[in-house]
Structure formats: C-alpha cells, structure tokens
Amino acid sequence: MRNAFVKELIEQMNVDKNAVLLTADVGWNSFDHIREKYPDRFVNMGLSEQSMAGVAAGMAKMGKNVFMYSIIPFMLYRAFEQIRDDICYPDLPVRLVGTGASFSYGEAGSTHQPFEDLRIASALPNMVVLSPSDPREVEVLFKRMKDVKHPVYMRLGRTGEPIIHNNHDNIVLGKTLKLTEGKDILIVSTGFVTKVALEVAKILNAKDNVVEAIEMHTFMPFDYESIIDAAEGKKLVITVEDNNGALEEKVANALLKAKTRSRFISFKIPDQFTHIAAKQNYILRSYGISVDNIIKQIRTVMI
C-alpha cells in the first residue's frame, strides 16, 4: 500500500506545482525520488510531529496542497491537538497519510502498533477517514482525494498487501463497496483485513450466495444508510476490523435502526496492548481474526 501511495504522490507532484510533501524523518528510500526531483517541495521536518501539523496547516492556509506523512501513532496521536485546532477546526484540506496501520509494524513492538487510530481520527469533526484494503484502493482513493475540500486521514499498511479488487470502477470515495452478494449473512469490513472477510465470503458462497460482503474504505463520513439497507433480511451480521471496536460500534449503531433483528458477531482487536513483538498475521490470528475462526464462529451460530 505504501508503494501505491508513493507512486500516486509522485504523479500528483508532477502535475500539481502546489503539492508539498512534509515528513517527520520517515520515508528513507521511499521518498528518495521525490526528494531528488522536487527538493523545493519536499520538506523533512525532522522529529517534530507537532510542529509538522502546524506547518502543514499554515501552508494549506496559504493555498498549498499539503501531504504530511509519518508513522501513525507519531503523526496522529502525538500531534492530535495540533490536528484538531489547526487543521480540522479551520477545515483545511491537509492530507495526513499514516503508515504502519494496526500491526503492520507488529515486530516493532507496542509503541508501533496503532490499533485505535480509526476511533481517534473519527472523533474529529471535518476529518475524512480513509481505510483502504489494498494497493488498488489506495490508488483510486488518492486520485479522488483531490475533490475533497476537507482534511483527510489515510491509513496505510506496509506488509505488501495483495491486490484484492479486480477493477477500479466501483471504488468510489464516500461510498460503501459491495464485494459479494448474499441473502443470509452480512459481513462488514474495513482496512486490509477485508482480505480475510472476502475469503470467508467466497468460501461460504461456493455453493449458494449466502454472504453479502461490504467494505467501508471510507470510514468517515460513515455510510450508516447502506449498512441499514444491507442488514435487511439478514440472519447474521459480522464485522471484521484491525481496530479495537471502531467498526463494531458504528455497525451496531446502524443495526439499532435496521428493520430486521439479526445476530451480531464482531471480530476486532481487544482493548489491550499486545505486549508482544510479532508479525501481523500472528497477532490477528491470536485475536481470532482469521478465515478459519470466522467460518467456525459463523457455523456455530447458523446451525
């Protein structure tokens, strides 16, 4: 996903002389090309995440198209108040791109494992939150971002996420993406664990279309309506996320307004620090976010 972002950013900087990249000492290798080609529009802020957010706001206020980049907890958590007061309150179209979503830096330890970023970013008024699931989605959402006149937070994985979307056409910023059709079970996912949700849907749909899988790549503004619509007539609703309940809460909230009463199971990160260094898949599996476990839980409920 990171490579897809860098590729798109280079294209943007090629055509948009107002595009500026700020990084907080992150991006060695990835940004070398940009740094060489556009030394005047590449700024390494150094280890200064708070002032990076302020500088981004100041530049955006003067008409620059600012991309700011760092590892998620350093950018979004450390500089939270600057992002709130200086970017979100004035509703400036700064693009905050964070790498290392969830456990994509799992081996790096608990300081590098942001599994609460969706709720934190979503708490801010005016913030558009993008949680893409694969490089193709990063590409499409990046291109559409130029029409968004608000601050945008985009979270990226960095573990070589595979492409799971066959085409670009139906990926629309602000709209829920339907992945499979099905009549009994609704699976809602966001971020790169959408790959897991999609596999579950494909396996269960092998004989008959039972699972409708939908993806919330645009997490905020949250499209409650499409969840309410999709839940109609379903016996079971499932959420799959790499966060500690951000998606679960929103979908549960939508279900309270749905006509149908369905069973509800959530697959999420618990409210605790992992306290381990491990690869992303290991951590996700240990929390039950795996194809096998989700299918097993579905079978338990649906019998």
Place this chain on the structure above:
Amino acid sequence: MTNLQDMYDIATRLRKELITKHMETGMAHIGSDLSCLNVLLTLYAKVMGENDKFILSKGHAALALYSVLHYVGILKDDIYSTLGQDGSLLGEHPLYGIDGLEFATGSLGHGLPLAAGMALAKKMSSEGGFIYVLLSDGECQEGSTLEAMNFIARERLDNLICAIDSNLWQAYDRTLFQIDKVRGVFGAAGWEDIRVIDGRKFEDIYNALADGNRNGPRLVISKSIMALGVKSMEDQLEWHYRPPTREQAERFIREIEEG
C-alpha cells in the same frame, strides 16, 4: 499612517477601553492584554502592509487584539459590540474565521509552527510580505514552540518575525523562559537576528519590527510586564485571571488619566 508620537495617546485610550471591556464582560487576561498591547498596536497601525499576516500565538490576549483590530477598522462595530454576549464570535481566545485573524489560537505553542508554515509557503511561491507572530514568554516552554524554532532557523525563513511578550509571568509561576534564556535558546538554534527592546517605547518596537535589514528569521524580545501601563496592577499574577470590579476599573482608569 499613525504618527509614532500619537501611538502613546491611542494606547492610553485602548488601555482604558480594555479595562472597561474586561470589567463589563467578566473576561480574564487583562494583564496579558496590557502587556502586549503596544506591540499589537504598532504592528497593525504602523508596520503591517497588505501582504503581511499576523498570528496571535498567545491567544489569551484576544481582547487586546480585538481592540486594535477595531481601532484600525478591520473589526467592525457590529461584531466588536457583541463581545461578552452569548453567541458572540469573539471569544476570550480567538475563534476561526474572524476578519484579520488567521487561526484560532488559545492553546499555547501553536502559533510558531503555523507562522513557519505560512512563511515557508510564501517563500515557495516567491510571494512577498512577512509573517508576524506574537508569543508569550511562557509558551517558549512548549515543545512545539521549540520544534518550530529549530525548523525556522534551519529553513532560514527571513520573512518571519517572531515577537515575544516577555512579561515575566506564566499562568502559575514566574516564567521559566526569562529573557536571557530565550535569547540563549533561540541563539543556539541558529537565530542570529535577536533584539531585546523596551516594550513601553513605540520607537523601539517599531524599529525592531519594521527594520528591513534581513538575515534569516528575526526574534524581537519585548521587555514588558504583566498589566503594563497601569502602575498599581503591574507585575501581579491575579490580573492573569481576574477581571477588575467596577470600583477597581474606575480607579485604574483614573490612574491612567493622571499618568
């Protein structure tokens, strides 16, 4: 453009106005307003031109800024008169979107990074004009101020002028960043053009802010005091918090009039 000698009279008038406004609205920070009023007035009445911008990093001195913006005609009567009313756009700290204000400040340590971003954007676009920012001495303690201080020096943003209202108090203690420390820390970060001036003297303030000789960013440390200009209020921390009572306000205004 206002004559420098006339500024003393205008400032006296605005001091009385501020005491009355604080008394009427019950708003805090009269001491901070009075300590930086001269700098704000000089900026708006004498120094800043069309292409210049200003950020009040010490947002708690908003009433001083409102009074100056009103004096120069940027803030209109219909808005200025709402001060202290429920629903007013004039907060005890500035809201976003008021004419003449670039950002909503009030949380300390935000102004210098914002100013740095605006100054850097101007340079990238080869735009003229200057970015002025006013900090409290207390907020030099904020990490974000120190981050931006280093960044501004490294980028040699010679279109940025940072003034520090050195009134010797922060909110609950004598300020940690007294003049020598401010000078030392900014100097070590690479700021070469550092001037310490008398915040009571408009000639000093004007010369330091308006001087066209530029060699990187400029730091202007304005030697001031809490509640500057009202002798019996000066250097007392309570005026960071309390609005004057009617009786006190009348007494302070008399004191100002008697010089």
